[in-house]
Structures are given as structure tokens and as C-alpha cells.
Amino acid sequence: MSALWLLIIILALAATGFILGRGRAVASVGGDRRKLHSLPNYYGFNVAMLALVPALLVLAVWVVIQPIMINANVSGHIPDALYSDAGQLNLIMSDVNRVADGLGDALRQGVITAEGIHTLDPETSDLRALLGSVGVAIGSDISADILTAARLLRDQSTTGQRAMTFVVLVVASLGFLAAMRMTSGTFRARNTVEYGVKLLLIGAASLAILTTVGIVLSLIFNTISFFGMFPAADFLFGTTWSPEGRGGSEHLGILPLLWGTLYISFVALLVAVPIGLFAAIYLSEYASRTTRAFAKPLLEVLAGIPTIVYGLFALTVVGPLLVNVFGADGLGWMQGARSVMTAGLVMGIMLIPFVSSLSDDIINAVPQAMRDGSYGLGATQSETVRQVVLPAALPGIAGAVLLAASRAIGETMIVVMGAGAAARLDLNPFEAMTTVTAKIVSQLTGDSDFASPEALVAFALGMTLFVLTLGLNILALYIVRKYREQYE
Template sequence: MSTTLLLAILPAIAAVAFVLGRMRANAVSGGRSSALHSRPNYYGAYVALAALLPPLILIALWLTISPFIVNSSVRDSFPDAVKAQSPSQQSLAFGMVATIARGLPLLSEDEVRSVKQDPSTLQSVFAAKGVAVAAEAQPYMLDSAATLNAKSQSSRMALAALSIALSLAGAFVALRTVAPRLRARNKVERVVLWSLIGASSIAILTTIGIAASMLTEAILFFRMVPASEFFFGTVWDPRFAGAGASSSGQFGLIPLLAGTLYIGFVAMLVAVPVGLFAAIYMAEYASPRMRSLAKPLLEVLAGIPTIVYGFFALVTVGPFLRDISASLNGLATGNYASFIQAQSVLTAGIVMGIMLIPYVSSLSDDIITAVPRALRDGSLGLGATRSETIKRVILPAALPGIVGALLMTASRAIGETMIVVLAAGVAARMQINPFEPMTTVTVKIVNQLTGDLEFTSPQTLVAFALGITLFCITLALNVYALYIVRKYREQYE
């Protein structure tokens, strides 16, 4: 039985248990709801939860532990020659076995028999079924694949039987405990409370998991490369291990961090004025009809994938800036060589700024409209014009919230990758000319993790050091922005 079918059966059992729980509560109370501690629906929910929660916990534990047990037993069945190989070679062999196991159910008995007689035909037979096998199969792999399928099927059947039995047992025991003085409401609300706590903890646990996964690999990197060379190095040249005797490379963070901050700064120069002025117009000047049209149209920009912005920069903005610079240079000097490259800090900053405009405008608009109406009316009543009211009353009142919104937008700009790859290039260097290409931390993270590399060399592990650095920067920006926004809300709510 598949897990999907099992997860459909258990709610059906819980629904029946809910009905039986209500009926049982009405029966023990003689039809008088006043004789019950809780409403009949709570008794039904109590029985339904008793039928649903224990098997769900069993399924979660089983699906976590069972694959390790099954895979370990299959590995133990490998020939001694395979067991003597390195762990990476054993993992590759087991990956082949798992691929063959997924394809075996698609083969007929005659095809399985022919493959066992001649394993060299396995690739062609599986290819006809739409299953890709990377290498030629060994004879033992077919038997191990059959064993893997059999053990997995047995595990699923055992899980289904135990889960259904546990669900029925839970419903039966809960029905037996239904009594007029049973505090069903308290028990149900306690389960709901713990469910809410678990849901609210997911974000915290996810953040901790992300930080821990990056930190463990980053520690391995800093054991190979001193932290001082990484954080204060000015040269980025991570050579591969086969490059020669002096192949450790140089992993200076400064050029990447400079490119990240430089491109983000240019993007904010584009996004902040346009977004802030758009927010002021929509909040203070636009009619309700214009606002209802302009705000959704502006926020459409936020829904465009970043790769599309990258194409826009590569095909349109970059060549446009290059051609304009060539024309200006030709008019001034007679030499039509362009001084702005198609891939440059300016190109990436402009396109990224366009992408960030809806973030700035939407957040700033919400903050400006949250300023109490009494402040506007008081300023206008004293004789100030609308523009003076905006400059001297509304913007100072909304300033903490706007600053928080800009910091959150800056953290979004720092984490951008695709626009930088296509619009600014991958050159890691330190320079202040915005017409030349630079790169960012996120681009180099992608570069270092691209390809068939093992997580044992500093060339690969440096991606985690870059990731944990970027994580700390963006986390600090977000925390500070939330602090400012919260302080603002405390003032005006």
C-alpha cells in the first residue's frame, strides 16, 4: 500500500471516529448537553484526534528510520569485493542499484530474465522504458535491486498494517473513555495549542537548520584556509586541486563583498527615489480610482522572475548603455569606442533597481498611509500646503518605517544572483568604475558549487563560508529593519 493511499485512509477513519464520538457523548448524557463537560463536537474531535495523531507520528518515524534500515541491509548483501571499496564507490554502486530497482517493475518477466542472463543489455532495455542508467550493471546489482524492492514493499505493508491498527485502537480506547465529566475540550485545545506552537516554530527551526548546515561546512573550510586570509584577502583566485603544487588558491572575500555592496548601492540609488516618489503619489495625491489601477500595475514587477530581468539586462539595457556611450564618445572625441561595457556594475544596478521598485513603493505606501489622519488635518488646518505637510509632517512621522523598509529592500538586493550573472559578469576584482564588470558573493557561491565536485576541497567548501557570511549580513539587516519597524508601530498604533 502506498503512503498516499494510507494518508487518505487515516482521515476517513478519523471522520468515522468523530461521528462515533459525538454519538457516544450524546448516549452517555442521555441526550442532555448540559450533563456534559464539553460540547458533543469536542468529544467527537477528541476521538478523531486519538485515531489520527498516533498513526501520523508512527508514519513520520517509520519513513525517517526505515530507509536507513532497508538500505543498510541491501548494502550488507553486496559481494565482499564491493564492500572492500571506498565509501564513495559503494555509494555509486548503491545508486545504480536504486535506479535499477525503480525500473524493474516496468519490465516484463521475459525482459527481467534476459537482463539477468546478459547484464550488458540492461542499459538498452531500461532506455526503452524511459529509465536512464549511467553505467553498465553488474550481475549482483539485479539481485540487490530485487531485494531492495522486496524489502521496501514489506516495509510499506507493515507500516500500513500497523498504522491502521493503531488508528482503530486509538479510536476504540478513546470511545471507551468518553464520559460526561471527561474534559474533552481541554484535551482538544491542548492539542491545537501544541500544533500552533509547532507551526510557529517551523521558521525558527528552519533558520537554525540553515545556519547549522552552512556553519558545519564552513568550519571545515576554515580548518584548511585561515579565517584572516578569507575575511581580509583582496584576491579571489580559487584554483582547482589539480592545477599544480601551489593549487590551494586565494580566497579573498573583499573583492566579492565590494562587488555585492557596490551593485546593491547602485540598485538602491535607482529604486529608492522612484519607489518612494511613487509611494508618496499613490498615498497622498492619486485618486482612489488611479490608486486602484497604479498600485497593482506597479506590483506586477515584483512577480517577474529574476532570470527575466537578467535577460532584459543582457539583451536590452546592456547593449543600450554600450551604444549610447559609444555615440557620446564619438561626438566628443571622434572615437566611437564605448566606455560602458554591456556587462557592468551600472547595467546590473539599473536592472536590479527596477526589480526593487515595487518593494520600496509597496512597503513605503503602507507605512505612509498608516500615519494618523489627525497629523495631516492638523497641519492643513494650520495653513500648510499639501507638499509642506508631506515634507514636514508625514515623512518625518513615517521615516522610521521607511528606513526599515529600505533596509529590508537592501537585504533583498544583496541576495540577488541571476541579474548579476547576466548583467555584471563573473569577474572578481576591486575597482570603483561603475562602467566595468564586477561580481557578487552569490554568483561565486553558484560557481563553486557547479560541477561534479566532492565537499572535501577548499574550492568547494568556500561556498559555505561565503553563504554563512552573506547569511549574517542579511540577517543583521533584517533584524535591524524589524526593530525599526516595530518601534514605529509602537508610536502610532
Template sequence: MPAGWLLLLVLLIAALGYGLGRRRALVSAGGNIRVLHSLPAAYGWNVAMAVLIPSLLVLALWSFAAPRVIGAMVVPLLGAGEGEVSLLMGDVRRVAEGLVRLGVDVSTVAPEGLRERLGEVGIALGQDVSPATLAAAARYDVLAARSDWLMTVLVLAIALGAAAWTIRRTTSALRARNEVERGVLGLLVAAALVAIATTVGIVLALISNTIKFFGLYPATDFFFGTTWSPSFGGGSELGILPLVWGTLYISAISLLVAVPLGLLSAIYLSEYASPRVRAWAKPMLEVLAGIPSIVYGLFALLTVGPALLVVFGDGGLGIMQGGTAVITAGLVMGIMLIPFVSSLSDDIINAVPQAIRDGSLGLGATPSETIRQVVIPAALPGIMGAILLAASRAIGETMIVVLGAGAAARLSLNPFDAMTTITAKIVSQLTGDSDFNSPEALVAFALGMTLFVVTLALNVLALWIVRRYREQYE
């Protein structure tokens, strides 16, 4: 049975269990709610959670592990080397999918005939698909079908068994509320552990591949090299300094745009705007944060770049050679970061106690003097934290850089030159058919690890500034 239908059945069993558990609690109390230890809904939720938690856990684990176990059982049939397994397994899965749609026995159809029939249902195969691959696909199909049935039987047995057992022990004296609260606490802990485990997994994946890269390429050449010239044919120069410079240069220009505009917008909204103006102006400003970065990239490529070229290009000052440049990406990225700075700064300025403002005004200061000399200094730690968070967002941006800044890795002070960043090169190094045993592909993980460390340091610094100086104004 498909996992989607199985999930619906489990949800249906849980819904029925909710109703039966609630009803049994009321029956055991003789219809008198006051006799119950908990509210009737708590008894229903106790049954529903007993059904859902173990069933969905088994379903998720089985769905994750089964393809890998089946793949490991099928790999020996391919007789392929380590580097070919991933490519051949792709063909195996596509053929297995086609066999399910066609309902044919692979042993009765010639490879060419099977390729044609699979093409009829939209499954494209390469010309080098061997009989061993077809046989492996047939075996994969059989094992996958058995796995689906075993998963269905096991998950339904757990769901029905949990429902029956929980309903049976439901009485008016059962502390259902306590059990539900313990179950919710367990779910919250599990969610936190999943988030932590995901972060740890990402870091370990980056570290392992970074170590593998530095085993093939000298670390000193990577960190101190001034030339970025990858070549999958060999002889690559993979110095990170041009990419770091491009990343920091574009980020600095974007902050020069975002910080003044965002901070001034926050001051206006929090100190000068009427409630009516604030009610529509702040949501309109925050719409910028919801625009996808690819849209900003297209805006940089099609609008901002050509506009700058008219002023600074050959028809104007003659100092800009093309629409893709550092200044193009920096301006558009700055526009994207305005709501980050504005929204966070607005919340921080509003958090400054009103008594501080009243005291300043009572001493004879004007509203503008109060803002400059009292409110802003009081909110400065939080504002600095907001700026650092915006900087980490700018450093990690990709699409605006790809479309607006160009792809040239160079060390230059001219903002009208095309440059590139770490994120853009991560994309380019992993695009296409890459050999993940080569330094040219593995360098993407070293770049990612470097970017991770930089953004993590900025986030930690922002949190430290906010926590260190916030108490002075509470």
C-alpha cells in the same frame, strides 16, 4: 503500500472518526445539544485529531528514517570507500527502482542483460555497475518492501486504535473543546519549533562546512584576499573582497533606483491618490513582487543590456564593452525592489495618526509641507527599516546577477564593467561534479555563511530601528 495511498487511508479514517465521534456525543446526550459540554463538532474534531496527529507523525518519521537505515544496512555489501558510497548508492537506488518495475530476480539475470532491461523502463546505468551493486540493489529492494509493509501496518494500527479509544471515551461530559484547543496549541508550538529547528540546522550546516573549509584554506587569505581565481586542479586564490565589492556595488545601484521610485509611489498612493485610483494602482504595482527573479534576469539579459549597449557601447559613448554589467543588473534589480519599498512604506505612512496631519494643516501648512515636515519624519524609522529589508533582499539575489552582471570577479569603480556577487559564485562553485573535500567546493559554504551574517545583521538593524523609534509617534 505507497505513502500517498496510506495518507489517503489515514485521512479517510479521520473523516469517519469525525462523524462517529460527533454522532456518539449526540447519542450520549439524548439528542439534546444543551446537555453537551462542547459543540458537537468539537467531539468530532477531537477524534479526528487523535487519529491524524500520531499517525502522520509516525508516517513522516518513518519516511524520513527508513531510507537512511536501509542504506546503512546495504552499504557493507558494496565494499566501497567513503568517497564512493554516495555515488554507488545512487546506482543502487536506481537499480532497485528498476527491479520494482520489472519484477525480476537479479540473481537470474546477467549484469549486461539487466542493464538493457532497465534501459527499457528508463533507468540509465553507468558501464561500471558491478555485480556487488546489483546485489546491493536486490537487498535494498527487499528491505524497502518490508519497510513499506511495516509502516503500513503500524500507521493503520495507530490510526484505528486512536479512533476506537477516542470514540469510546466520548460522552456528553467530555471536555472536547478543551482537548481540541490543547491539540491546536500543540500543533502551533510544533510548527514554531520546526521553523526554529530548520534555522538552527541551516546555521549548523553552514558553520560545520565553513570550519572544514578554513581547515584547508587560510582565513586571512579568504577575508582579505583581492583575487578570486578558483582552480579545481590546485593553486586557487579565494579572496572574498572582489565578490563583496560586486555584491555591495550592484545592491547600491538597485537601491538608488528602488528607494526614490518606491518611496514616491508610496507617498502618492497614501496621500494624494483617490480610493478608486489606489484600488487598482497598488495591486498593479505589487504585481512586480510576484514576477520570478529568473524573468527579471532574462529581461536584463535580452532587453536592458542591449538597450544600454546601444547608448553606452561602441555605437554610442564607447564606455561599455558588453550587455552584462553592474549597471544592467542594478537597474533591473531596482525595478524588482520597488514593490518592497513601496508597499512597506505605504503601510507605514498610513499608520501615521491622522491627528498629526490635521494639526499641521490647522496651523496653516500646505499638504506638501505637511508630508515633508510632519508625515515623513514621523514614518522615517519604519521607512528606514523597509529600505534595509530591501537591501538584504538585493544582497541575496542570484538570477538577475548571473544573467545581467556577468561572472568577472574584480575590484572596479566602473559601473559599465562586468562583475559578480557572492550568490553567483556560490552557484558556480556547487555546479557540476564537485569534490566536497576540496576547498574550491567548501568555499561555497564560507561564502554562504558570510552572506547569512550580513543579511541577518541588516534584518536585525531594521527591526531595531523600527522598534526603537516607533513609540515616539504612537
């Protein structure tokens, strides 16, 4: 039975348990609800919770762990002579999984019987024709070892599905029966349900934390593996990026990528910070309520536009426009539509709502008494804004700018489409450059061999970017918290 049908069954069992548990509690006190310790719904929720949650946890863990264990077991049966490294083994396992899926589809559609699967001969055209009939395309010839591994994978997956069905239904039934048995008028159902909800909330918070820890650990371990194959000094201080397999430690230097990342982010902040800050000052200090109610949501719409749309805008509108002005027909500074300036301008437009919205909230948090005191001393509104409001809000505005900077450093699509793919150290903003995020995408695109430095370098790039953005976020949060402690 599939995981989806199991989920539907245990949800139906939980709904039934809610109705029966509620009715059993009321019946246990002769219909007088005043004699119940808790409201009737709590008894129903208790039965539903014990029938659903343990079974759901078992189902979720099983669905995650079963494919990992089966793939590890099947890959151990692949002869060592068929592969030389982990990358080739992964490609072989991809073929094994496709063949196993095709055999399973053929069996479900009645194209072949379970006995017929074990009589297929990879040397004939029957197997390829069978897989083609269910829409599975295999690029290379299927060897006897791959077919044997696919049969083993399908058999173990089928056995695992049956075991999962049995275990999940048993757990759900035991929880249902145990909850029904404890249901009585004196049972403290509310306390149990609230404690269960508390555990669920703790689990949700822990899952978010563990996900973060898992991401960090995956970066760390793969980065360590990369530095085991490649000198760390050449990566951190190299000035050339060319990972096309030509060898040489100088070809994986991160400095050109860091330079492009910081350069494009700097141009973006030059656009976003003045415009966003001026917009925030106008909306908080000068605009009427009607104008503010209309303009602020309209400005924040920019934050909801997908970055791929910004990338298309950079490639088809901003880039050609800059070429017309700074290209060969203009000043002659720009050779193509992709450049630091193209990506920086469009990224700056994207960051405007980040700066304006955060700065607007921070400016509005400045106590009105400070403005009134300034007006009482005879200052004009513009003088009050310049000499009272902005100095008071400056720590918070600095935090907003740093948060926008971390957002700019992590941007990918605008850079890929607007800045180009050239890794170079250059001061000319009209030249094409690239960033760390763009190269992470390019290194992991296609069939990557994760045992090679050319693929593992993506994790080292990600770790560098993670440390950089984490530092900016910590600095921004420190400044914002210091500001809030001072004025709240």
C-alpha cells in the same frame, strides 16, 4: 503499501471516526444533546484527531528516517576498494539507487520475478537490457558489488515499507479505538480537542523554528569543515576568486564577490529608493482615493513578477539598450550587455514596490494631527510633507530601505543573467561582475564532491551572506520598532 495509500487510509479512518464518535456521544445520552458536556462535533473531532494525528506523525517520521538509515546501512556494505573519498561513494550510491529503482519497477511491471532478481548476472547484457526496458539508463558498467548493494537496498526498502504499513495502521487503529472507548456524554471532548489543537499549533511554530535552526547549523558545520581545509584569512581577505582546481589559497578570496554584491545592490538602491519614495509620497499625500486604489496594486504587481523574468528582461532589453548608448558605437565605455549597471537597473525596478509599499504604510501611520498642526501654522502641503511628514516617518523609511537592501543582496537570477560571472575588483559600473549568490549556484551545480574545498566554499559564502543579511534585517527591525513605539 506506499505512503500515499497509507495517508488515504488514515484520512478515511479519521472521517469514519468523526461520524461514529459523534453518533456514539449522542446515543450515550439517549439522543438528548443537552446532556452532553460538549457539542456533538467535538466528540467526532476527538476520535478523528486521535486516529489521524499520531499515525500521521509516525508516517512522516518514518518516511524521512527510513531512506537515511537504509542508505547508511547499504553504503557500509560497499567495499572500500571501490572509492577513495565521500564524493566517489556518493556517486556509487547514486548508481545503486538507480539500479534498485529499476529492479523495483521491473518487478512491479512483471518483467522479472523476485527469484529472477537474485539470479541476474552483471557480466551479461541481461541486466542492462532489463533496466533499459523500464527506462533506467546506467552510464557505466554495473559491477557485482553494485548489483549486490542494489538488491540489499531494494530488499530493505521493501521490508521497511511493510513495517511502516503495519506500524502506521496499528497506531491509527489504537487511536481510533481509544477515542471511541472514552466517548460518552460526560467526557470533556471540547477541552481535549482544544488542547490537541493547541499542541498542533505549538508543533507548527516549533517546526518553523527548528527549520531555521537546522539551516543555520548546516551552514555552520559545513563552514567549519571548509575552514578546516582552507585558511580562513585567505578566504576573508583574498582578492582573487578562481576555484577551478589550480590550487593556491589566493584563488578562493571572497572580496571580489562581496564587492560585486555590494556594488550591484548600491546601484539597485540608487534606482529603487528615489522612485519608490517619491511614489509613496504621491500615493499617500497627493493622490485621490480612486488613483490610489488603481495605482498602488498596479505598482505592487512588480513584486510578484518572477526574478527569472527580470533576468530575461535585463539580458534581452536593458543590456542591449545600454550597449547602444555606452558601447563601442556610443561612448565606448561598455564592452558587453552584462554589467553592474544592467543588473543594478533591473534589480532596482524589482525593489521599487518594496520601498514604495513599506514607505507608503509608514507615511500613512504619521498622525493626521501633525499635518493639521502644520497647516494651522500656515505651511503649504509641500512644506508639510518636507518638514513634518518625512522627518516623522524617516526612521520607518530607513528601515524599509534596509529591508530592500537585504533583498537586493540575496538576489540571484538577475545577477546571473544580467551581471555576468566575472569576479573582479573594479569601479567601472559598465564592467561585468558577479555576486556571492551567483557563485553559490555555480559551485553547487552538477555533481559536487562535498568533501572538497571547491564545493564546501559555497557554504562559507552562504554563511557570509547570511550574517550580512541578518545584520541588515536586525537593524531594519530595530529602527521600525523604535518608530512604532514612538508614534503608535
